[in-house]
Amino acid sequence: MRHPDTWLKVRPDGLWCEPGGFFIDPVNPVERAVITHAHADHARPGHGAVLASAETLAIMEVRMGAGRAGRTQQALPYGEVLTLGGVRVWLQPAGHVLGSAQVAMEWDGSRAVVSGDYKRVPDPTCLPFEPIPCDVFVTEATFGLPVFRHPPPADEVARLLASVSLFPERTHVVGCYALGKCQRLIRLIREAGWDGPLYLHGALLPVCRAYEALGIPLGDLRPATVAAKAELAGAIVLAPPSAIADRWARRLADPVVCLASGWMRVRQRAKAKGVELPLVISDHCDWDELCRTLVDVDAPEVWVTHGREEALIHAAEAQGRRGRPLRLVGYGDEEEGEDAPPAESPNVAADATA
Amino acid sequence: MIAFAELLERLTLTPGRLAKVALLRRFFETEPDPDRGIGLAALTGELAFDAAKPGLIRALAEARTDPVLFAWSYDYVGDLAETVALMWPERRTNAQPPLLAEVVEALAVTPKAELPHLVAGWLDASPAPVRLAILKLITGALRVGASVRLAKVALAELSGGTIAADDIEEVWHGLSPPYDPLFAWVEGRGERPDPADAPVFRPPMLAHPLEAPDLAALDYPAFAAEWKWDGIRVQLVSTPAGHRLYSRGADDISAAFPEIVEHMSFDAVLDGELLVVRDGVVAPFADLQQRLNRKLPTARMLTQFPVLVRLYDVLFENGVDLRPLAFIERRARLEAFVARVQPGRMDLSELVEAPDLPALSALRDGARAASIEGLMLKRRDSPYLPGRPKGMWWKWKRDPLTVDAVLMYAQRGHGKRSSYYSDYTFGLWRELANGDEELVPVGKAYSGFTDAELVMLDRWIRNNTTQRFGPVREVEHGTAKGIVLEIAFDAAQRSARHKSGVALRFPRVGRLRLDKKPEEADRLDTLMRSLP
Numbered sequence: 001m002r003h004p005d006t007w008l009k010v011r012p013d014g015l016w017c018e019p020g021g022f023f024i025d026p027v028n029p030v031e032r033a034v035i036t037h038a039h040a041d042h043a044r045p046g047h048g049a050v051l052a053s054a055e056t057l058a059i060m061e062v063r064m065g066a067g068r069a070g071r072t073q074q075a076l077p078y079g080e081v082l083t084l085g086g087v088r089v090w091l092q093p094a095g096h097v098l099g100s101a102q103v104a105m106e107w108d109g110s111r112a113v114v115s116g117d118y119k120r121v122p123d124p125t126c127l128p129f130e131p132i133p134c135d136v137f138v139t140e141a142t143f144g145l146p147v148f149r150h151p152p153p154a155d156e157v158a159r160l161l162a163s164v165s166l167f168p169e170r171t172h173v174v175g176c177y178a179l180g181k182c183q184r185l186i187r188l189i190r191e192a193g194w195d196g197p198l199y200l201h202g203a204l205l206p207v208c209r210a211y212e213a214l215g216i217p218l219g220d221l222r223p224a225t226v227a228a229k230a231e232l233a234g235a236i237v238l239a240p241p242s243a244i245a246d247r248w249a250r251r252l253a254d255p256v257v258c259l260a261s262g263w264m265r266v267r268q269r270a271k272a273k274g275v276e277l278p279l280v281i282s283d284h285c286d287w288d289e290l291c292r293t294l295v296d297v298d299a300p301e302v303w304v305t306h307g308r309e310e311a312l313i314h315a316a317e318a319q320g321r322r323g324r325p326l327r328l329v330g331y332g333d334e335e336e337g338e339d340a341p342p343a344e345s346p347n348v349a350a351d352a353t354a
Numbered sequence: 355m356i357a358f359a360e361l362l363e364r365l366t367l368t369p370g371r372l373a374k375v376a377l378l379r380r381f382f383e384t385e386p387d388p389d390r391g392i393g394l395a396a397l398t399g400e401l402a403f404d405a406a407k408p409g410l411i412r413a414l415a416e417a418r419t420d421p422v423l424f425a426w427s428y429d430y431v432g433d434l435a436e437t438v439a440l441m442w443p444e445r446r447t448n449a450q451p452p453l454l455a456e457v458v459e460a461l462a463v464t465p466k467a468e469l470p471h472l473v474a475g476w477l478d479a480s481p482a483p484v485r486l487a488i489l490k491l492i493t494g495a496l497r498v499g500a501s502v503r504l505a506k507v508a509l510a511e512l513s514g515g516t517i518a519a520d521d522i523e524e525v526w527h528g529l530s531p532p533y534d535p536l537f538a539w540v541e542g543r544g545e546r547p548d549p550a551d552a553p554v555f556r557p558p559m560l561a562h563p564l565e566a567p568d569l570a571a572l573d574y575p576a577f578a579a580e581w582k583w584d585g586i587r588v589q590l591v592s593t594p595a596g597h598r599l600y601s602r603g604a605d606d607i608s609a610a611f612p613e614i615v616e617h618m619s620f621d622a623v624l625d626g627e628l629l630v631v632r633d634g635v636v637a638p639f640a641d642l643q644q645r646l647n648r649k650l651p652t653a654r655m656l657t658q659f660p661v662l663v664r665l666y667d668v669l670f671e672n673g674v675d676l677r678p679l680a681f682i683e684r685r686a687r688l689e690a691f692v693a694r695v696q697p698g699r700m701d702l703s704e705l706v707e708a709p710d711l712p713a714l715s716a717l718r719d720g721a722r723a724a725s726i727e728g729l730m731l732k733r734r735d736s737p738y739l740p741g742r743p744k745g746m747w748w749k750w751k752r753d754p755l756t757v758d759a760v761l762m763y764a765q766r767g768h769g770k771r772s773s774y775y776s777d778y779t780f781g782l783w784r785e786l787a788n789g790d791e792e793l794v795p796v797g798k799a800y801s802g803f804t805d806a807e808l809v810m811l812d813r814w815i816r817n818n819t820t821q822r823f824g825p826v827r828e829v830e831h832g833t834a835k836g837i838v839l840e841i842a843f844d845a846a847q848r849s850a851r852h853k854s855g856v857a858l859r860f861p862r863v864g865r866l867r868l869d870k871k872p873e874e875a876d877r878l879d880t881l882m883r884s885l886p
């Protein structure tokens with residue numbers, strides 16, 4: 001048996017499975033890429049052959065445009081094993097966004113699992129994370145400090161709706177990134193009993209349509225155009241985080257600025273961003289989920305890709321595991337808004353200046 | 355305590371005044387007694403515990419958390435109470451979060467040695483926002499940016515328009531937590547709480563600045579004039595049940611000025627100006643500032659900075675409300691009162707007589723004493739009305755021009771001042787559409803302060819920095835917390851190049867107004883209207 005560090009390596013382009021001849025979520029264009037999910041820092045354009053879940057491929061195409069999501073694409077259903085250069089490869093749900101997957105690899109008697117981004121709490125828009133016992137578990141640590149504990153998302157949505165009823169003349173504008181958070185939030189709001197229209201910034205609509213096409217109904221969605229200003233009093237508007245306090249928001253009636261993000265747990269973060277109603281809702285693991293997952297997959301060795309790696313490694317060592325920081329560069333964090341395009345898509349841009 | 359914790363968080367993050375009132379109102383409407391009353395007391399600073407210190411919180415955290423993770427977390431969050439509230443290891447428990455009243459009562463009676471156990475039990479039973487509220491409460495760090503006034507406005511709204519915030523002001527100091535009679539009154543379930551003899555504060559009558567159009571329209575014979583003295587406006591309330599000295603913001607400052615309270619052996623409510631006076635001469639404001647800085651004066655300060663109250667008005671005498679009377683009638687009562695009672699440490703503000711407005715204007719320009727800010731013009735027939743009724747009282751400030759501005763940013767100076775934050779950007783308030791007000795930077799001042807004031811400002815700036823932009827520090831400048839600077843300047847001109855729309859000639863720090871809260875600083879509008 002050969003230890004995974006002899007065949008799974010950090011290269012400038014990303015994490016490289018040498019015998020399989022592929023990268024996982026490479027940050028630069030490569031010949032063969034396995035993509036965990038369609039967030040922009042994981043799924044980049046310009047690769048040769050791309051392997052991912054069918055949902056991830058579909059969303060990549062919507063976001064990048066036809067033909068840019070890899071020269072050839074291969075959809076791999078969850079759990080179906082493929083052999084690449086002798087490496088057994090399969091995808092397993094990661095619970096992060098629709099289509100998100102962990103990449104499990106076996107070679108020469110050892111197994112490594114690259115989890116991509118993941119979370120453990122139920123999400124009505126995607127399949128739940130399934131832990132895979134392994135020898136090396138590769139994890140992110142975006143919220144790798146014990147101060148980060150996400151409360152039940154339904155409670156956060158209840159706070160939003162209570163605020164809407166307290167301020168019926170004002171527009172609640174909720175910052176959320178375009179892929180995953182937005183659709184999850186919509187479903188959570190629907191589950192809380194709000195079946196009226198929800199208004200969307202133009203940048204959020206395409207992925208919502210893609211989700212609906214993939215079988216996730218989202219209800220009555222309308223564009224938050226300038227023309228709709230009168231309707232927007234008392235309404236809930238979803239927009240990319242970069243837009244909620246920007247000129248775009250001037251069309252809203254005395255907006256209550258809300259932001260749905262795991263970072264909102266820390267009050268100073270909310271204050272610094274001018275957020276009036278922070279909603280602690282995240283598609284990443286909180287501290288407890290990270291620590292619990294290390295126990296569930298029970299890997300003797302944990303590699304941490306990005307985030308607060310020192311704290312998670314400290315916790316892994318306290319569990320008797322070896323921890324290793326990978327220091328991969330190029331992985332941002334959708335929660336901070338990098339994932340959301342800064343401007344509206346071209347077809348609604350004219351409206352933005354009207 | 356869940357609703358209180360939510361209220362605290364939202365008040366902290368909500369910028370709009372109207373929205374804050376709505377949040378407070380909902381809290382008062384939906385929370386049961388006595389929790390809402392205890393919440394009101396907590397928000398208005400009526401609760402104080404001295405048992406719990408940050409050391410207790412740190413010790414609790416150390417007992418429950420990994421020290422390495424605690425250090426990293428504290429480093430990240432930057433606030434001890436918030437760090438502990440967020441990372442407190444949750445234990446499954448059947449206990450409910452404590453009620454606010456329960457926490458407050460227990461804190462008052464629990465021996466110090468038993469506090470850690472008690473607090474830990476509360477934290478175990480509470481979600482993070484409640485944990486934070488508990489920790490902030492016990493360390494006395496409950497700053498939420500909601501003024502006492504907003505709470506009274508929200509309470510008044512519960513009455514559906516029959517009771518005004520000023521009506522509540524008039525009974526406020528006769529009440530105590532949890533304010534059951536107050537809630538009963540505003541909800542129409544009970545009579546107005548009778549403050550009886552309690553020495554309650556009465557909302558003061560304030561003046562508008564006299565601007566050029568008002569001056570042109572002024573019906574001079576209808577007005578009486580007085581000097582506007584440069585001290586702080588105070589209210590002396592003396593009843594058979596007690597003696598209080600209040601600032602115009604309703605703060606009880608009796609303890610800081612015992613020599614005044616000592617002479618309040620009458621039954622009256624008086625309005626006046628607190629001044630440092632030596633041998634009949636009013637000292638500069640900086641001298642009074644020395645006294646205002648101290649909650650309790652030393653014996654030395656009492657002799658070094660002797661104060662008196664120059665009386666402007668009488669509101670009550672022997673329990674009779676004189677406020678409906680005309681100013682000249684109250685004035686006659688005040689003169690008779692002073693002649694008869696001869697209260698120590700008090701004298702009468704003189705009326706300034708002039709045959710016509712030009713003559714009065716000449717008197718105003720001729721008064722060079724720094725302790726005179728200008729003139730007050732009061733309608734002879736004006737009743738004493740709370741707030742700032744239009745056209746009744748005017749303040750006619752003397753040149754040079756000054757504004758009270760709020761310190762917003764500070765930058766290090768040059769040369770021997772390079773280690774000090776000595777360049778100050780100050781701002782004035784501008785009203786926004788939502789009823790809120792924002793500060794607009796108006797200019798920079800580099801001089802005019804004493805060395806001691808510079809040291810004080812520098813320290814304050816370092817301790818109250820909210821953001822850094824290279825060499826510039828942004829400092830606290832909310833409505834309640836911040837530094838008010840009186841800025842003196844030679845002239846003001848309209849300017850399209852400035853965000854504020856106005857450029858000041860040679861602005862400098864006239865003095866520090868530590869007695870003023872930022873919300874009491876001047877409005878940009880007032881300055882703009884004074885421009886030609």
Ligand SMILES: [Zn+2]
Nearest residue numbers: 039096117334
């Ligand atoms: Zn992601």
Ligand SMILES: [Zn+2]
Nearest residue numbers: 041117332333
């Ligand atoms: Zn990511």
